[in-house]
Each structure stands twice: as C-alpha cells, then as structure tokens.
Amino acid sequence: MRRLIPTGEAARPVAFAEAPQPVPEPGEALVRIEAFAPNRGETFLLENPRAGLLPGKDIAGLVVQAAADGSGPGVGARVVGHPGQGGWAEYAAVPTHSLAVLPDGIDSVRAAALPLAGITALRLLRTAGSLAGRRVLLTGASGGVGHYVTELAVGAGAELTAVTATPVRGERLAELGAHLVYDVAAARGPFDVVLESTGGPALPAALSKVRPGGLLVWFGQVSRTPATLDFFDLLNGPERVAIQHFHYAGAPYGADLAALVRLVEQDRLHPEIGRTADWAETAATLVDLRERRIRGKAVLLTEGAM
Missing domain, CATH: 3.90.180.10 (Medium-chain alcohol dehydrogenases, catalytic domain)
Incomplete structure (x- = not known):
C-alpha cells in the first residue's frame, strides 16, 4: 500500500512510499482510509521528524477487517477514527475504542475534520x-x-x-x-x-x-x-x-467521537473546512497549514474516497 512519510524538508514535508498493509492487534479494526485531516501541530513534528514517525491522527473511512476480539464496528461500517499515528495512508489499524460509526448523512470529509480538534x-x-x-x-x-x-x-x-x-x-x-x-x-x-x-x-x-x-x-x-x-x-x-x-490526550476517544458525530447530525456543530484536496497535494497543504494560510481544517482525500 501507499503511505506518506516524513522527508525532513520544510518545502516538502512528506512524500509517498510503499509500505506493508498494517496487521491489526486483537482490539483493532483495519480501516481503508477515505479522508484524513492534518493538524498544525503535526506540521511542527515534521520539521525535525523522529525516526519511525508515521503521521496521521484524524481519519475517516471504511472498516474492511473487524477486530479479532469482537469489539467495535463490523466489516462495511463507515467510521471516523483517531488512531494517534499512521493515518496518512491507504489503510490504518485503529483501536476500536478510538472509532465511532458514521450515519449515512455525514460524509467522510466532514468526519475527518472532527477528531483531534473536536x-x-x-x-x-x-x-x-x-x-x-x-x-x-x-x-x-x-x-x-x-x-x-x-x-x-x-x-x-x-x-x-x-x-x-x-x-x-x-x-x-x-x-x-x-x-x-x-x-x-x-x-x-x-x-x-x-x-x-x-x-x-x-x-x-x-x-x-x-x-x-x-x-x-x-x-x-x-x-x-x-x-x-x-x-x-x-x-x-x-x-x-x-x-x-490542559492537554486533550487520554484514550478512549470513541465516546467523544460519537458525541461529535451526533452534534453534526443534529445540525449543532459545523466543521469549518478551509481546503479539500487530493492527497497528492498533502505536502503543499501542510506548508500552507503551517504558515496559517488555511482557515479552519484541511482535508485530504485518498483513492479510496467514495
């Protein structure tokens, strides 16, 4: 599969690379990613990336392999997730406690904009x-x-x-x-x-x-x-x-993701998306996000986007 990895270059912070498809742990579902949303804080990590960094915290997509322990959504469920890393790829293994199921009325673009910021x-x-x-x-x-x-x-x-x-x-x-x-x-x-x-x-x-x-x-x-x-x-x-x-971190995230999804579904929360682009434009989008040229969230679409 393809994923984006750090380059350490300010003008082109990430580049595509071939990587093996992740193998989920028992409490993880395998998600085919349709959309992901970088965060400005992630752009800072890319300036001097640590060895093995796999960026990508906010994703939306389709479950293609359910968790082996029986937890979480089943195959075919549309989900929003907060894996913590590895989300800028075609597939990600996501802990089921960091997933929420999406209703038909919420598209992957708006869903991907929810996790970390929401x-x-x-x-x-x-x-x-x-x-x-x-x-x-x-x-x-x-x-x-x-x-x-x-x-x-x-x-x-x-x-x-x-x-x-x-x-x-x-x-x-x-x-x-x-x-x-x-x-x-x-x-x-x-x-x-x-x-x-x-x-x-x-x-x-x-x-x-x-x-x-x-x-x-x-x-x-x-x-x-x-x-x-x-x-x-x-x-x-x-x-x-x-x-x-204050720091937001501390799993599980699933209940909060589900709450955000309900707020959007009830028309009480409206993601502000300043840019939507193909993930081939990720490097340029990261630069613009870092330099504060994008208002609100940026969302990138993979080949798996519906």
Missing part, C-alpha cells in the same frame, strides 16, 4: 465547567479547535470574545456568535474563563483579563514562544486566579 474542544469545555451566562475569552481562535470551541460555547450560553489575527480569519467566528478582537489587549474584561492557546506575551496579557476568582486554562502555544509570568504583576492584577494546564 475532542480537544469537548474536553476543554468540560474543564472550564458550565458556561451559561459566563464571559469567556478565547485566544488563537481561528484554527480548527477555535471554531468548535466557539460554536459549542456560544451554543451553551456563553458570551464569547475570540482573538484572531485578522478580520478575515475571524469572519466565520463572528457568524457563530463571537465578538471579535485582533489583539488580547483589546479584549474588554473581566472574563470568568480564559481559554489560552497562544503562549508568549499573549498569556500574561490574557491572564490580566480574568476576574478575581476566575480560571485560565492553558491549552497550547501556537506562537511557539515561551510565556513568562511576573509574580509582582499578578499582585496588581486579578486576585486568586486559577491557572490550569
């Missing part, structure tokens, strides 16, 4: 707690996670302010009900909850916007710049603020 959004908002009637600030809002967080938080009754680099990148967020600002300093606090994903100087700026007794959840550093907090600055800012580190 699971992150669900788990991030659970960490933040009840949002009805609360003021929320979201930084780095125009990526895949930000679109899901915005739609889910506004739908839960939050008053959400989204920080984006430009009006164009925030256009869809405004349609979803967010108030837009283009710099953290311009956000009019105080906020009950701040969801911070930028790092660097944005983190202390965002922290200064939290109300006394409020919460800042730190879930990323897309600026790739370390943040520095000054204790004495905090003395002059909000009191008793809680700072919580």
Whole structure:
C-alpha cells in the first residue's frame, strides 16, 4: 500500500512510499482510509521528524477487517477514527475504542475534520465547567479547535470574545456568535474563563483579563514562544486566579467521537473546512497549514474516497 512519510524538508514535508498493509492487534479494526485531516501541530513534528514517525491522527473511512476480539464496528461500517499515528495512508489499524460509526448523512470529509480538534474542544469545555451566562475569552481562535470551541460555547450560553489575527480569519467566528478582537489587549474584561492557546506575551496579557476568582486554562502555544509570568504583576492584577494546564490526550476517544458525530447530525456543530484536496497535494497543504494560510481544517482525500 501507499503511505506518506516524513522527508525532513520544510518545502516538502512528506512524500509517498510503499509500505506493508498494517496487521491489526486483537482490539483493532483495519480501516481503508477515505479522508484524513492534518493538524498544525503535526506540521511542527515534521520539521525535525523522529525516526519511525508515521503521521496521521484524524481519519475517516471504511472498516474492511473487524477486530479479532469482537469489539467495535463490523466489516462495511463507515467510521471516523483517531488512531494517534499512521493515518496518512491507504489503510490504518485503529483501536476500536478510538472509532465511532458514521450515519449515512455525514460524509467522510466532514468526519475527518472532527477528531483531534473536536475532542480537544469537548474536553476543554468540560474543564472550564458550565458556561451559561459566563464571559469567556478565547485566544488563537481561528484554527480548527477555535471554531468548535466557539460554536459549542456560544451554543451553551456563553458570551464569547475570540482573538484572531485578522478580520478575515475571524469572519466565520463572528457568524457563530463571537465578538471579535485582533489583539488580547483589546479584549474588554473581566472574563470568568480564559481559554489560552497562544503562549508568549499573549498569556500574561490574557491572564490580566480574568476576574478575581476566575480560571485560565492553558491549552497550547501556537506562537511557539515561551510565556513568562511576573509574580509582582499578578499582585496588581486579578486576585486568586486559577491557572490550569490542559492537554486533550487520554484514550478512549470513541465516546467523544460519537458525541461529535451526533452534534453534526443534529445540525449543532459545523466543521469549518478551509481546503479539500487530493492527497497528492498533502505536502503543499501542510506548508500552507503551517504558515496559517488555511482557515479552519484541511482535508485530504485518498483513492479510496467514495
């Protein structure tokens, strides 16, 4: 079969290679991949790839071999999955606890855009707690996670302010009900909850916007710049603020994937897909994703796409 492997080249991060079809473990199903969606964080891993890296966390496709232990969907089921690696290929062996069955009304393109960003959004908002009637600030809002967080938080009754680099990148967020600002300093606090994903100087700026007794959840550093907090600055800012580190990972993922699928099916969640292309265009798409030239998610289609 064909799969994409890292090259270590900035201008062409991946290339096709021939590889044996994966052999599933007893608790894994073999999925013929129809679509996959790279994440911006994966583009960073490709800059200096470790030996044996097989990228690909978000996939949708068709089960062609059910798990030997009897778990998970059967042969012929259309699924969305989060294998963790190896998804940029014609086939992937995926743990059944990281799969959810797709209804007929959800195509593989929208499904592939769900896993990492959608699971992150669900788990991030659970960490933040009840949002009805609360003021929320979201930084780095125009990526895949930000679109899901915005739609889910506004739908839960939050008053959400989204920080984006430009009006164009925030256009869809405004349609979803967010108030837009283009710099953290311009956000009019105080906020009950701040969801911070930028790092660097944005983190202390965002922290200064939290109300006394409020919460800042730190879930990323897309600026790739370390943040520095000054204790004495905090003395002059909000009191008793809680700072919580967040990372989405922790299997099983199947229940959250199923929840995301239901939200899409019920017309309550709408994946923002900025590009759909043949997987022959993966290298160029990865560069554009890394350089933030794609709003929302990018989805690549394999030869197996229906």
